[in-house]
Amino acid sequence: MRYILLLFIALFCCGSAQAQLKSKNGYNVWAKEKIRYLNSRIIRDPYNPQLRVLLANAYIQDGRKHDAKQELHYALELDSTFAEAYCNLGVVLHSQGYAPEAKENYERALSLDSTMVEARAGLGTLLCRSERQVEGLEHLEAVVRMDPDHLGARYNMAVAYHQVDDFKKAIEHLTVLVSIQEDYPGAKISLARAYYSLGLLRLQAEQFELALEVLEKSVEYEPKNGNMYFAKGLAHLENEDLGGAELAFKKAIEIERDYIPALHNLGTIYERQGRLEEAEAVYLRVQELAPHMSTIESVKHTTYDVKYLVE
Numbered sequence: 001m002r003y004i005l006l007l008f009i010a011l012f013c014c015g016s017a018q019a020q021l022k023s024k025n026g027y028n029v030w031a032k033e034k035i036r037y038l039n040s041r042i043i044r045d046p047y048n049p050q051l052r053v054l055l056a057n058a059y060i061q062d063g064r065k066h067d068a069k070q071e072l073h074y075a076l077e078l079d080s081t082f083a084e085a086y087c088n089l090g091v092v093l094h095s096q097g098y099a100p101e102a103k104e105n106y107e108r109a110l111s112l113d114s115t116m117v118e119a120r121a122g123l124g125t126l127l128c129r130s131e132r133q134v135e136g137l138e139h140l141e142a143v144v145r146m147d148p149d150h151l152g153a154r155y156n157m158a159v160a161y162h163q164v165d166d167f168k169k170a171i172e173h174l175t176v177l178v179s180i181q182e183d184y185p186g187a188k189i190s191l192a193r194a195y196y197s198l199g200l201l202r203l204q205a206e207q208f209e210l211a212l213e214v215l216e217k218s219v220e221y222e223p224k225n226g227n228m229y230f231a232k233g234l235a236h237l238e239n240e241d242l243g244g245a246e247l248a249f250k251k252a253i254e255i256e257r258d259y260i261p262a263l264h265n266l267g268t269i270y271e272r273q274g275r276l277e278e279a280e281a282v283y284l285r286v287q288e289l290a291p292h293m294s295t296i297e298s299v300k301h302t303t304y305d306v307k308y309l310v311e
Contacts, residue, residue, distance in 0.1 A: 031061035049075040053085050056092075065092050083112035087119040099126055117146050121153045128160035136160055144173075151177055151184055158190060167198035192222030199231055200309055208238035219251075226255040227309055230262050242269050260289055264302060 038055040045051060052075035059068035069092050075085040090105035106123035109116050124139030137160050143153040154177045161169040174191040177184055195218035202211035212235035218228045233248030246269050252262040267282035286302075 031058050034058040035062060047078055049078040049082050049085065052078065053082070053088060056085075056088060060088070060092065065096060068092050081112055083109045083116055083119070086112070087116055087122070090119065090122050094122055094126055099130060102126055115146070117143055117150065120146075121150060121156075124153065125156040128156060128163070133160045133164050148176075149180060151181055155184065155187060155190070158194070162190070162194055162197065165197075165201075167194050167201065170194040171198065188221045192218045192220075192225070192228070195221065196225075196228050196231065199235065203231065203234060203238070206238075208235055211235040212239060224255055226252040226259050226262070229255065230259065230265075231309060233262065233265060237265065237269070242273060245269055258289055260286055263289075 035055065035058045038051060038058060042048070042051050042055065052071045056068040056071035056075070059065070059071065069089065072085050072089040072092070075082055076089070079085070086105045086109035090102045090109065093105060094102035103123065103126055106119045106126065109119035110123065113119075120139050121143045124136045124143060127133070127136030127139065130136075137157060140153045140157040140160070143150050144157065147153075154173045158170040158173040158177070161167070161173065171191065171194045174187055174194060177187050178191060181187075195214045199211045199215035199218060202208075202214065212232065215228065215232040215235050219225070219232055222228060229248045229252035233245045233252065236242075236244035236248055246266065249262040249266040249269070252259050253266070256262075263282050263286050267279045267286065270276070270279035270282060
């Protein structure tokens with residue numbers, strides 16, 4: 001497969017910190033007004049840890065993570081048992097790439113409040129990204145049990161299941177995710193690639209009808225990927241559906257005009273159907289693209305292993 005599954009980190013914020021983070025260069029008027037207001041309250045009540053956390057949340061919304069960290073540290077100096085402050089500090093550190101420090105804060109938050117969904121979601125995501133998928137998935141599964149509509153946990157869980165080759169589980173969680181929020185960033189592409197990976201697995205296992213079933217889903221969710229149409233064409237071919245295979249290979253070539261394996265298989269189909277002139281033209285095109293195949297016969301007898309499609 002000529003692409004790498006992108007991993008998206010869901011940056012979780014606890015309590016009132018669940019608003020989306022703005023771009024570094026963005027100008028969030030509402031966040032700036034909240035910062036001004038909260039600063040004025042802190043001047044009157046400087047030893048209130050809750051105000052410090054609220055101010056940190058406003059700084060997060062405004063993209064000022066350094067200031068947010070400072071306020072969260074102040075909050076913890078005032079109250080060392082403030083679980084929400086540990087959670088939000090974990091969020092900021094996680095987003096800045098400080099994984100060990102983020103993990104420590106998530107764990108500290110959970111030791112104080114084991115029901116804190118966002119701390120568990122953050123810890124689960126972090127562990128999955130640290131190649132500790134088994135531990136991470138336990139936390140993320142717990143999050144979904146507590147909050148079935150927690151979209152970030154479902155997405156990160158699906159990515160982790162894909163990484164450990166449990167494509168059915170990845171599909172299960174992504175399907176639920178898309179049913180809740182159809183335009184969730186990256187969800188449809190991830191779902192397409194989970195179906196695709198399962199389809200390749202079934203092709204290799206010679207379960208051709210089952211492979212076709214899921215590969216049809218993959219192109220539905222990612223219709224501009226030539227590899228997916230090529231794999232679908234192979235499934236049609238193995239099921240003796242030459243018409244379906246022809247359409248799939250043509251679609252792959254439409255997306256990527258020099259797709260040699262698709263061209264080769266299209267030529268094979270034409271030859272099997274007695275369309276010899278069309279087959280000859282396609283084989284000549286393959287030879288032109290792959291000059292190491294010195295004769296048409298060498299082109300005809302070339303084979304392509306489905307494993308080349310796997311990353």
